[in-house]
Amino acid sequence: METVATAKSHGGVQGVYRHPSTATGTDMTFAVYVPPHAPGTRLPVLWYLSGLTCTHANVTDKGEYRRACAEAGIIFVALDTSPRGEGVADDPAWDMGQGAGFYVDATQAPWTPHFAMWRYVTEELPALVAGAFPVDMARQGITGHSMGGHGALTIALTCPERFRSASAFAPIVAPSQVPWGAKALGGYLGADRAAWRRHDAVALIEDGARLPELLVDQGAADAFLAEQLRPELLAAACAAAGIPLTLRMQPGYDHSYNFVSTFMADHVAWHAARLR
């Protein structure tokens, strides 16, 4: 692992790191904020999955999480949304290919072999972070925005033993039922919709996955709300399954990091209360 940059912030260290990934077969870059802490202590970790077109840098530059993480004593990890580079497949549109890995392991050409974001997020990066930073892997939370909210929800629902807390900002809750998701899951996983259900939060809940609770914030003025995000589908699935969902519709907020950053401290505090 190579250190790209570090800087002191709120008494802790914001770093950017790069490593050769066996999951994606490319170099991958990620960011870790380590808050001030006593030497030898291990801290809870909050994983942040970003949305379409993002790298680690969008939330690192615009997410405004560091003060809250410093106060709560939480390590914050942000990663890229896909493999990148020459020789990695891409799509002319911004909702597929590089910058749009959808947190799945592709089974279809031309996306195999590099698009293995599920394995990267659930196996390779946690092992790397656990060995290189003072994290307590018994205290993990996960969150994300939009496509990253989809990733956070599906990973938490699939690995409930690993995450004590899960939340999302404006997530794609039912990719099988919306244009972004149908395009991506069809491209990466093929036409068999049965394979899509393992990467669809609403379908996972319908199929029996459970979490103790969920926090979701959603901008009411989000241009993607009605066509791509559809939080009412998550609300219905959670109600039917008995999963306590706090869904906060935020008047006037759009889909941007102006929205994410406004509610970031709330999410960090919510996770911190569950990771103590």
Ligand SMILES: N[C@@H](CCC(=O)N[C@@H](CSC=O)C(=O)NCC(=O)O)C(=O)O
């Ligand atoms: N380029 C697009 C807009 C793409 C966009 O809004 N991306 C969001 C995530 S959308 C769902 O996953 C985002 O987080 N962008 C990064 C940012 O810094 O704002 C367009 O032209 O409409």
